[in-house]
Amino acid sequence: MRQYENLVRTIADQILKGDVAVGSKLPSERATAQKFVVSRSTVRRAWRELESLGYVTWSNQSTPVVVRPLESTLRAERSPVGRLAETLSPTFLGDLMQAAVSSARYNFEIGMPDPELLPVQDFQQILRELFSYPSREVFGYSPTLGLERARRAISEEFLTRRGVSMSPNNILVTAGSLQGLNLLTRLWVRPGDVILTESPTFAGALHIFRSHGAQILGIPIDASGINVDILESLTLGKNPRFLYIQPVGQNPTGVTLSPERRLKLLHWAQKSHIPIVEDDAYGFLSDQPNPPLAADRRQIPLVYLNTFSKILAPGIRVGFLAAPADLIRQLVALKQLSDLHTGTLSQLVAEGWLRQGRVDTHIQRARTIYKGRLKLATRLIKQVTRLTPFAEPDHGFYLFAKLPPGQMAQSLHAKAAQRDVLFAPGNPFSPDGQLFGNWIRLAVGAQPSAQIETGLRRLGRLLDDVTDGSSGSPRRTIKLLRS
Ligand SMILES: Cc1ncc(COP(=O)(O)O)c(C=O)c1O
Structure with missing residues (x-):
């Protein structure tokens, strides 16, 4: 590092730590040069740099005056989420996205479909057709809930194939299913609340739960899925907010809940009234009749998440959340604050794929x-x-x-x-x-x-x-x- 850069870093550190107060003058040019054994021109150069970084104001004739440094103003640590973010390790998901x-x-390293399986010709045709639409319909803003035609296609062509009957009005299109999980956690979870998960489970979900300050209670799984007996005994008196579970082709183990366990789990949900958040990201990859919990007709409190990321293309960032209408309304209000709506073009591509007749x-x-x-x-x-x-x-x-x-x-x-x-x-x-x-x-x-x-x-x-x-x-x- 060059001399003046060293000096910039040292003075900036002093300012950030509060060793030099906002409003006070820096030591004189001569004193600084002597202290750091550098030339006076190096000191002036460092001052210029400190000014351009927003640490000081300097008129060139006098000694610089310390101003509130931009860097410390922009730090997010004052909000609880900011503080949590500092303690979270962002590297795992970051590394994973880098691995992509x-x-x-x-x-x-990363779980995604083989790009060779991407139905390129279908995509080309879908995109060609979209370019013949009025551009406002393809490239304009669209409703936060999701395009009506996309939600209809998800209901008719996606959910029915998973044995789930859900009106388009109960579907919120999200930017990947991870966004749906984040919105739901933001709405439902206060710091300290208990969330139940399988152990092990999807790291991205854990990351979200931690970022909201949840206490996560992992329930062991084996080759037949979650151990429902332990689930019952472990959760007694804990008042958990919900159980997050992937019943089919679980990430990271690939395990699928056996029919016996599935039934037991449904009984547990009926009895306990603890909501289930079902992530069915890998459901389509099973060639056995492994219906999601959401396909069961009994009344249990359940929110269903799914995505086009594992069966089609993760880069289009289209997922969805299906839930009772009241909850959807609340989640829409939150999503508005986050990104207004999922990409219009992406939704139309997903809808086009669902409607082009070669999904099966x-x-x-x-x-x-x-x-x-x-x-x-x-x-x-x-x-x-x-x-x-x-x-x-x-x-x-x-x-x-x-x-x-x-x-x-x-x-x-x-x-x-x-x-x-x-x-x-x-x-x-x-x-x-x-x-x-x-x-x-x-x-x-x-x-x-x-x-x-x-x-x-x-x-x-x-x-x-x-x-x-x-x-x-x-x-x-x-x-x-x-x-
Ligand atoms: C279980 C599970 N849910 C959700 C996701 C994220 O999906 P999306 O790309 O839709 O956000 C993944 C991705 O790995 C996953 O494994």
């Missing part, structure tokens, strides 16, 4: 391809790595797997990245932030079979390299005998 554009060859073919193809990739990855994980899978899901994008003893995901992540392999470390999926440090999530959906094979072999070799040779595992023994 990474050029790593074996990218198992697309879904069927996606299911088959992802299922094959999951199967391959599950077999390889057992054959060529020392990982232990949490479950063996047959739909969705994800495998969640435990590292060999002594390994931690965070440090392995950096080493794997050096070998062009990316995965998501498990800890951010922990409701209390304490668990799953020795687990990783592999999103295999978007990777062709050849990449899965090579990537997992690379990961396997890395684990061999970093694992203590004395572990005596069968794979190690075979390797030693061969060498």
Whole structure:
């Protein structure tokens, strides 16, 4: 760093810390030059810079006077959300979004559809048609609730395929389903309120809940989904605000709630009156009749979230929330404050896709391809790595797997990245932030079979390299005998 830059930083720090009060003069040019052993022209240059950064005013003839620095005025720490934001780790979601554009060859970090499956020709045709509409209808503002035609298409072409009957009036179109979850949490949750989740669960949801100051109580899951018996006993006397759950193809484990557990959970909801927030992001990827909880006809308090991000394209940022009309009205008021409405063009693209008549073919193809990739990855994980899978899901994008003893995901992540392999470390999926440090999530959906094979072999070799040779595992023994 150059001398004057050093000086700028030192003086700016003093001002920010309050060591030099707003309204007072800085020490003279000569005193500053002597103190920092720099020339007087360096001092003047630093003053000019401090003025342009808004720390001082300086007339050139006199000594600069300290003004309220812009930087401290712009800091958000005075609001509770600002303070929480400082304690949250924004890096996980940030890293994940960065991974979406990474050029790593074996990218198992982010869960998104294979871009090769994007129905490009359908999109081209939809966009061509949209350009023939009056531009106001495509590029203008639109209602906060969502375009009527988009909500109608979601009701008729999306929700009915999931067995859910919901009027367009009960649907709020959001900028991705994560926005819906954020709006709902903002409306329902005060700092200190308890939210129930599966453990592990989607890190983005946990991030939102924490940002609102919620206490998160994780309920263990196994290969059949959430443990409803524990749910009942753990929540006694806790007055939780809601249960956030992904019943089908859960992120990060790929687990789907078994029919028996599903029934038990529905009974629990009926009895407890604790609202369920159902995130059905991966529901379409199941080829089994795994209807969402929202398809059940009994009366339970439930809000349903879904998205076009996993079945079509995450970049269009279209999701939705389905709920009773009163709640939708309140959420609309909040969404207005956030972004006025979801992108008009994006909504029309989503609607166009739902109406063009090839939704079932697309879904069927996606299911088959992802299922094959999951199967391959599950077999390889057992054959060529020392990982232990949490479950063996047959739909969705994800495998969640435990590292060999002594390994931690965070440090392995950096080493794997050096070998062009990316995965998501498990800890951010922990409701209390304490668990799953020795687990990783592999999103295999978007990777062709050849990449899965090579990537997992690379990961396997890395684990061999970093694992203590004395572990005596069968794979190690075979390797030693061969060498
Ligand atoms: C369970 C779950 N819900 C919601 C989302 C976010 O979806 P969107 O892109 O619609 O905000 C994700 C993305 O990974 C997810 O895994």
